[in-house]
Amino acid sequence: FGLILVGAFGAYSLGANNIANVMGVFVPAEPFQNIHFAGFLTFTGTQQLFLIGALAIAVGIFTYSYRVMITVGSQIFKLSPVTAFVVVLSESIVLFIFASEGLQNWLIAHGLPPIPLVPVSSSQAVVGAIIGIGIIKSRGSGINFNVLWKIGSGWITTPIAAGVLSFVALFFVQNVFERPVVKRAASEISQSVIEERFRNRAGEGEFGEKVKRFSQELKHGQPFLYPVFGAQK
Missing domain, CATH: 1.20.5 (Single alpha-helices involved in coiled-coils or other helix-helix interfaces)
Structure with a gap:
């Protein structure tokens, strides 16, 4: 029963963290439109991408994951049910830590350095956990x-x-x-962009006067008659 629980937690953490590896690159393109149900429920384009990614991961599990699971589960180090529980729990916690926005906000609120919300390798996490178990149980002699x-x-x-x-x-x-x-x-050049760019450099000298005149011309729609860094108008 414990293995089932940590397995479910591991699947949740894997989806929360590693779905970015599958569908994250498509989010800026926004290929899907939002779908509205009954006027109050919205299924966003990003959520649709994540759903497709989750279904694709599930298909991969039922097709090509068997030999990889055998390699990880038994060929690196012989795991008992208890050590398997520890491995999956350790992997799940690591993935969850790097995916939890709530934990990051809590650390920031308490003045602690935040943990970056980035996709991390689940395979590295699980292999690292197995190596740790192997070192404790056999001092490394049982590791393949x-x-x-x-x-x-x-x-x-x-x-x-x-x-x-x-x-x-x-x-x-x-x-x-x-x-x-x-x-x-x-992109466009606006008065606010120019003022933000040169606010700390304009000062009260000749360069500052050029920036102010340039901003006024841009504000009134006048053409560019001289460069900011160039000679006098």
């Missing part, structure tokens, strides 16, 4: 370091492989299919 080497190699090659694949895919999209790959953000 060959499997650890393979797992560590995967941690090193994963970001490299992902970066290379991303570069190649982006190259083909941009140069072969001639599709835009950059979403340019709209």
Whole structure:
């Protein structure tokens, strides 16, 4: 029963933290519109993304996760039900800490350094917990370091492989299919931006007078007749 509870907590923490790895990159694009139910319930586009990501994770669990679970659960170190409970609980707490906005706000309110809300590796957390159990139970003699080497190699090659694949895919999209790959953000020069930019530098001297005149021209819609850093008008 305890394993079921910590397993559920682990699944919750995994979803709270690692869903950003699956769908977080799509949030700025906002591909879905908000859906309103009965006039008072709103299913936002971000929530729809998270739902799709959760369903995809569930499908992956039922298809390709068996051999990975065997590797983690038995090939690094032989776990008993009690040690498995400790491993899953430790992993879950770590993931939850890096996903809990409430905990971060509590630390800030009490003058303590906040923990960043960032996605962390669940595999590193669980493997680290297993290594800790192995050191305590057998002083490291029962740990399969060959499997650890393979797992560590995967941690090193994963970001490299992902970066290379991303570069190649982006190259083909941009140069072969001639599709835009950059979403340019709209920007404008306003009086408030100029004043904020030069507030600490304007002072009362010649440079300050140029900034004030430049701001007045911009405020009244007059054309740019001289650069701020240039010569006299």
